[in-house]
Amino acid sequence: MTLSEPRTTQETPAKEGVSRRALLGTAGATGLVLGAAGAGVGYAAAPDGATPLTSVGADEVAFHVKHQPGILQGLQARGHVVAFDLAAGAGRTEATALMRRWSRTAERLMAGEASERGDTGIALDAGPSALTITFGFGHSFFARTGLEKQRPVALDPLPSFSSDHLDKARSDGDLWVQIGANDALVAFHALRAIQKDAGSAAKVRWQMNGFNRSPGATAHPMTARNLMGQMDGTRNPKPSEADFDRRIFVPASGSENPAWMANGSYAVVRRIRMLLDDWEKLSLAAQEQVIGRRKADGAALSGGSETTAMDLEKTDANGDLVVPLNAHARISRPDQNGGAAMLRRPFSFHDGIDPDGTPDAGLLFICWQADPLRGFVTVQRKLDRGDALSKYIRHESSGLFAVPGGAEKGGYVGQGLLEG
Numbered sequence: 573m574t575l576s577e578p579r580t581t582q583e584t585p586a587k588e589g590v591s592r593r594a595l596l597g598t599a600g601a602t603g604l605v606l607g608a609a610g611a612g613v614g615y616a617a618a619p620d621g622a623t624p625l626t627s628v629g630a631d632e633v634a635f636h637v638k639h640q641p642g643i644l645q646g647l648q649a650r651g652h653v654v655a656f657d658l659a660a661g662a663g664r665t666e667a668t669a670l671m672r673r674w675s676r677t678a679e680r681l682m683a684g685e686a687s688e689r690g691d692t693g694i695a696l697d698a699g700p701s702a703l704t705i706t707f708g709f710g711h712s713f714f715a716r717t718g719l720e721k722q723r724p725v726a727l728d729p730l731p732s733f734s735s736d737h738l739d740k741a742r743s744d745g746d747l748w749v750q751i752g753a754n755d756a757l758v759a760f761h762a763l764r765a766i767q768k769d770a771g772s773a774a775k776v777r778w779q780m781n782g783f784n785r786s787p788g789a790t791a792h793p794m795t796a797r798n799l800m801g802q803m804d805g806t807r808n809p810k811p812s813e814a815d816f817d818r819r820i821f822v823p824a825s826g827s828e829n830p831a832w833m834a835n836g837s838y839a840v841v842r843r844i845r846m847l848l849d850d851w852e853k854l855s856l857a858a859q860e861q862v863i864g865r866r867k868a869d870g871a872a873l874s875g876g877s878e879t880t881a882m883d884l885e886k887t888d889a890n891g892d893l894v895v896p897l898n899a900h901a902r903i904s905r906p907d908q909n910g911g912a913a914m915l916r917r918p919f920s921f922h923d924g925i926d927p928d929g930t931p932d933a934g935l936l937f938i939c940w941q942a943d944p945l946r947g948f949v950t951v952q953r954k955l956d957r958g959d960a961l962s963k964y965i966r967h968e969s970s971g972l973f974a975v976p977g978g979a980e981k982g983g984y985v986g987q988g989l990l991e992g
């Protein structure tokens with residue numbers, strides 16, 4: 573069999589007892605694709621002399637870590653977010669079994685191995701490709717499982733904002749899964765595996781797909797651009813900063829959170845449509861006034877480079893502020909919001925073109941914080957009162973999920989909650 577010959581889904585490593593990673597040799601950036609040996613098990617066979625997997629394919633993220641994967645990693649080229657509701661009649665027992673299955677699958681897939689149950693073969697030839705799978709619990713999960721006493725206060729529903737145009741059918745959910753990878757097939761493979769694992773225990777409530785720039789597309793790593801063309805992420809909190817952990821993660825002790833949320837975080841997920849036809853009618857200068865930063869290099873309008881501190885007081889020859897009072901990057905700053913901060917880790921989305929020619933595209937805005945009230949809610953309240961960007965965007969769906977810390981070796985995500 574050669575690479576060009578079709579394979580069937582029966583030719584899975586799970587069935588053959590051979591891992592995809594073992595066959596591909598992706599333990600490091602120099603992992604070699606197997607040739608004839610692979611063919612012997614009807615697997616990812618490559619002709620002699622095949623080139624090694626690139627570092628994109630070989631990149632592997634550990635599953636058993638302090639904070640769940642998919643929060644601290646760099647943006648991935650492809651993403652899926654999916655919310656599930658527990659099936660009628662399913663409760664804590666079914667949820668526990670499901671979290672065990674999902675965790676096991678996440679661990680295997682992130683290591684470049686096949687899932688244990690009916691692997692689809694979609695990712696057969698690829699390495700882990702920096703796959704991350706992240707799990708969270710929504711407000712409604714706790715009543716469904718009789719665990720109301722364990723529900724964190726921080727999961728109380730988000731307030732409404734005047735600019736909300738929220739579709740309830742695409743909001744909230746008992747369970748939330750975020751999948752990211754630097755390969756589209758690896759990401760979709762994970763999505764199918766997660767959905768299959770849900771079995772009769774849970775049903776998909778909504779699902780969204782996103783993307784970011786592919787690794788290697790730019791001459792050197794740089795801040796990603798969104799679909800408005802802006803560099804987006806410049807002022808994200810950095811793990812090297814002294815208050816990073818305090819802002820993004822629930823501490824192991826000494827907070828209002830239940831113990832099972834130690835080392836966890838809260839994810840706010842908003843589908844924000846961009847009104848691109850209106851946006852693209854603006855001149856470059858007008859676009860830059862809306863954000864308060866230059867489009868080309870992300871520098872503040874007060875000058876310097878992308879990382880130069882924004883001078884909020886600087887005025888031009890007419891005495892006008894160079895960074896307008898309603899500029900998005902001015903009013904969303906922590907120092908304008910009592911220190912409120914969040915880690916933004918979005919995907920862009922494009923779900924086709926409406927009959928009137930309008931692109932259904934924008935930002936799957938995902939942000940992480942130790943306390944959504946002191947992060948997203950505070951900043952969004954401010955933006956709601958007068959963000960120059962608000963004319964060009966529309967919040968269409970919303971979710972808030974409690975994302976526990978990473979699973980221990982041999983354990984599963986949410987064990988502290990479900991067995992606590």
Ligand SMILES: C=CC1=C(C)c2cc3[nH]c(cc4nc(cc5[nH]c(cc1n2)c(C)c5CCC(=O)O)C(CCC(=O)O)=C4C)c(C)c3C=C
Pocket residue numbers: 798800802803804805806807808844845846863865900901904905906913914934935937948951952955965
């Ligand atoms: C409630 C939180 C936020 C929403 C919603 C939001 C939407 C949104 N933002 C952009 C583009 C940019 N945002 C930028 C900075 C920025 N945005 C937020 C928060 C929300 N954005 C914060 C906290 C910050 C950082 C502020 C700071 O500390 O300086 C920028 C500038 C570059 C950067 O720092 O990332 C851009 C560009 C879009 C397009 C959008 C909705 C579609």
Ligand SMILES: [Fe+2]
Pocket residue numbers: 900904
């Ligand atoms: Fe923003």
